[in-house]
Amino acid sequence: MSRDLDIHVCIIEDDETIREGYVYLIGNTPGYKVVGSYPSFEDAAKKLANDNPDVILLDVELPGISGIDALPKIKKLAPEAYILILTVYEQDMLIFRALGNGASGYLTKNTPPEKIISAIQEVMEGGGPMSAHIARMVITSFQRNEASPLTRRETEILEQIATGKSRKRIAQELFIDLETVKSHIKNIYHKLNVHSKADAIKTAKDNKFI
Amino acid sequence: MSRDLDIHVCIIEDDETIREGYVYLIGNTPGYKVVGSYPSFEDAAKKLANDNPDVILLDVELPGISGIDALPKIKKLAPEAYILILTVYEQDMLIFRALGNGASGYLTKNTPPEKIISAIQEVMEGGGPMSAHIARMVITSFQRNEASPLTRRETEILEQIATGKSRKRIAQELFIDLETVKSHIKNIYHKLNVHSKADAIKTAKDNKFI
DNA sequence: TTAAAAATAACCTGATTTGGGGGAGAAGCA
DNA sequence: TGCTTCTCCCCCAAATCAGGTTATTTTTAA
Numbered sequence: 001m002s003r004d005l006d007i008h009v010c011i012i013e014d015d016e017t018i019r020e021g022y023v024y025l026i027g028n029t030p031g032y033k034v035v036g037s038y039p040s041f042e043d044a045a046k047k048l049a050n051d052n053p054d055v056i057l058l059d060v061e062l063p064g065i066s067g068i069d070a071l072p073k074i075k076k077l078a079p080e081a082y083i084l085i086l087t088v089y090e091q092d093m094l095i096f097r098a099l100g101n102g103a104s105g106y107l108t109k110n111t112p113p114e115k116i117i118s119a120i121q122e123v124m125e126g127g128g129p130m131s132a133h134i135a136r137m138v139i140t141s142f143q144r145n146e147a148s149p150l151t152r153r154e155t156e157i158l159e160q161i162a163t164g165k166s167r168k169r170i171a172q173e174l175f176i177d178l179e180t181v182k183s184h185i186k187n188i189y190h191k192l193n194v195h196s197k198a199d200a201i202k203t204a205k206d207n208k209f210i
Numbered sequence: 211m212s213r214d215l216d217i218h219v220c221i222i223e224d225d226e227t228i229r230e231g232y233v234y235l236i237g238n239t240p241g242y243k244v245v246g247s248y249p250s251f252e253d254a255a256k257k258l259a260n261d262n263p264d265v266i267l268l269d270v271e272l273p274g275i276s277g278i279d280a281l282p283k284i285k286k287l288a289p290e291a292y293i294l295i296l297t298v299y300e301q302d303m304l305i306f307r308a309l310g311n312g313a314s315g316y317l318t319k320n321t322p323p324e325k326i327i328s329a330i331q332e333v334m335e336g337g338g339p340m341s342a343h344i345a346r347m348v349i350t351s352f353q354r355n356e357a358s359p360l361t362r363r364e365t366e367i368l369e370q371i372a373t374g375k376s377r378k379r380i381a382q383e384l385f386i387d388l389e390t391v392k393s394h395i396k397n398i399y400h401k402l403n404v405h406s407k408a409d410a411i412k413t414a415k416d417n418k419f420i
Numbered sequence: 421t422t423a424a425a426a427a428t429a430a431c432c433t434g435a436t437t438t439g440g441g442g443g444a445g446a447a448g449c450a
Numbered sequence: 451t452g453c454t455t456c457t458c459c460c461c462c463a464a465a466t467c468a469g470g471t472t473a474t475t476t477t478t479a480a
Contacts, residue, residue, distance in 0.1 A: 075356070099352040128345035132337025138348060139338040142309040146285070151455060164372065164408035166437060166467095179458050186440075187455095195439070198374035361426060376438095376466065389429050396469075397426095405468070 007124060010036040010053035010078075012044045012070075013086070014062050018109070022057060022086075025113050032120065039063070041070035048077040055120050058103070060087040060094060068094065071101035082123045086111075095134060096141070105129040145208035149191045157184045159210050162201045217334055220246040220263040220288075222254050222280075223296070224272050228319070232267060232296075235323050242330065249273070251280035258287040265330050268313070270297040270304060278304065281311035292333045296321075305344060306351070315339040355418040359401045367394045369420050372411045 009026050011034065013019040019037055027034045036051040038044035040063050048056075056074060060067040067085065074083060084105040085098045095106055104123050107116065108131040119129035130138065148155065160170045167185065171178040189195060192203045204210045219236050221244065223229040229247055237244045246261040248254035250273050258266075266284060270277040277295065284293060294315040295308050305316055314333050317326065318341040329339035340348065358365065370380045377395065381388040399405060402413045414420045 096352060099349050100354065102353060104346070104349060122342050125342065126346055127342030128340075128347075128349040129342075130338075130345060130349075132332050132335065132339075135338035135340060135345065136314070136336055137338075139309050139314060139340075142306060143312060144310065153456065162372075162374065164374075164406075164411040166408070168437080169408065176456085177458055179460090180456075182439090183457075183459095185438090189439080196374075197438080198376070198379065201374040363427060378466080386427085387429055389431085390427070392468090393428075393430095395467090399468080407467080 006031055006033040007120060008033055008035045008052060008054045009120060010034075010038075010044070010048065010051050010056045010081070012038050012041060012056065012062065012067070012074075013059040014039045015059075022116070025116065026120075029117055032117070041065050041067070041073070045073070045077065048074065051078075053078055053081045055123060056081050056083045057086050057116075057120075058083055060085060060089055060098065068098050068101060071098065071103060075102045084119060084123060084129065086116075090133060090137070092137060092141075095137060099138075106134045107131050108134065143208065144210075148207070148209040150188060150204075150209055154184050154188050154191070155210060157181060158188055158200060158204055161185070161197050162204075162210060216241055216243040217330060218243055218245045218262060218264045219330060220244075220248075220254070220258065220261050220266045220291070222248050222251060222266065222272065222277070222284075223269040224249045225269075232326070235326065236330075239327055242327070251275050251277070251283070255283070255287065258284065261288075263288055263291045265333060266291050266293045267296050267326075267330075268293055270295060270299055270308065278308050278311055281308065281313060285312045294329060294333060294339065296326075300343060300347070302347060302351075305347060309348075316344045317341050318344065353418065354420075358417070358419040360398060360414070360419055364394050364398050364401075365420060367391060368398055368410060368414055371395070371407050372414075372420060 009032055011019055011022050013022065016039070019039065023034050023037050026032045035053055036044065036047060042064050056078065058067045058071070058074070062070070071083065082104040083102060084107060085103045086107050086109060087094070088109045090108060098106060105119055105128055107119055107129065111119070111131060122129045150158065156174070157170060160173070165173075167181045168178055171181045174181075188200055192200050194200045194203055219242055221229055221232050223232065226249065229249065233244050233247050236242045245263055246254065246257060252274050266288065268277045268281070268284070272280070281293065292314040293312060294317060295313045296317050296319060297304070298319045300318060308316060315329055315338055317329055317339065321329070321341060332339045360368065366384070367380060370383070375383075377391045378388055381391045384391070398410055402410050404410045404413055
């Protein structure tokens with residue numbers, strides 16, 4: 001069987017035991033081949049472009065530059081590769097920064113071996129593998145706060161303000177008078193206890209009112 | 211074995227064949243119980259609160275009010291229930307509106323029966339089940355366009371503008387002069403070929419520059 | 421080690437927007 | 451019938467925005 005049809009995988013993980021575990025797991029699974037294995041981004045950087053991986057397993061906590069900050073650089077070295085984050089951390093900030101920086105999946109380290117293999121398969125087939133809890137957090141990030149103090153119209157107008165439009169333009173697009181828009185904004189400011197649009201937008205976003 | 215420990219499931223799906231298929235599948239799986247099955251939201255609305263479901267399977271294309279528009283109303287009738295979207299549609303707009311309206315998962319209709327069962331299980335355990343392609347689209351929505359014409363600083367400043375902050379405030383927070391911020395903004399406008407912050411923000415967001 | 425790109429800052433002008441004060445009518449709901 | 455929401459009106463002063471041109475320093479890349 002030709003090795004050329006195998007999925008080529010790189011691993012960047014500082015803990016030697018865990019790293020060797022992945023190497024063993026993937027190397028011994030038919031259809032997969034480990035083409036590189038490094039304890040840090042600095043080590044990986046030199047050889048990554050030559051490895052020509054299809055998928056890169058990346059740890060977030062690495063010595064030197066963190067996995068998340070390394071993501072854009074890895075993307076440049078291996079633009080065709082899918083990057084899967086493998087980590088113990090489940091903090092919102094890390095997840096969203098990782099995805100924003102180009103990760104195509106996010107797995108926690110308690111993921112059983114067979115799930116890691118299927119995640120690699122899945123990302124190659126156009127999927128976005130995530131651990132269950134991560135997926136929930138991602139979905140939740142799209143959702144609004146149902147206990148918003150703002151009325152429907154107020155919410156609509158604050159959303160428009162958040163796009164940078166002037167009150168005049170908002171009035172025109174909603175077919176209402178400029179004075180009406182101003183009234184709504186005054187009410188929004190009172191309800192949110194702020195005195196500027198920047199603060200209104202921040203408060204509203206922090207509380208998921210918009 | 212007590213039925214009280216079962217996961218209670220409601221189904222809202224207009225195609226009778228498909229609906230009965232789900233009823234049969236779920237009703238005959240140990241640990242699950244179908245407590246309601248309706249061809250439209252209007253039919254479901256009357257009885258939903260009484261069914262007290264743990265999970266609701268919801269189709270997006272329904273006669274009368276669409277599943278997506280029904281979502282907030284369903285949330286009010288059964289605030290404790292998790293809602294899983296089951297549909298043939300994979301358009302961005304539908305997915306993000308569904309998630310924004312309160313769905314906790316999104317499955318396409320080619321999902322095999324055992325995956326539907328495990329998705330119900332998963333959402334009850336704090337997960338966010340999504341079909342592979344949906345998950346990829348969701349992840350992609352977090353990612354930036356790497357071919358942005360904006361420099362790092364320009365991107366940073368446009369992001370700040372998008373939060374509603376004034377140029378003066380941006381200057382203070384970035385420890386640079388107001389004139390510098392103005393220079394960057396002029397360059398941003400030229401690069402994006404716009405003449406207002408609203409247009410700059412729109413163009414940048416449409417193209418995922420910010 | 422240069423040349424190019426990016427970030428910084430200045431000075432000018434005029435139009436527009438913003439935030440805040442007050443009040444008030446109409447529609448719809450409980 | 452109150453209560454909320456949406457609508458509109460008047461006033462004001464301060465601040466912001468958009469645009470032009472030029473120029474220095476720092477960083478990055480060839």
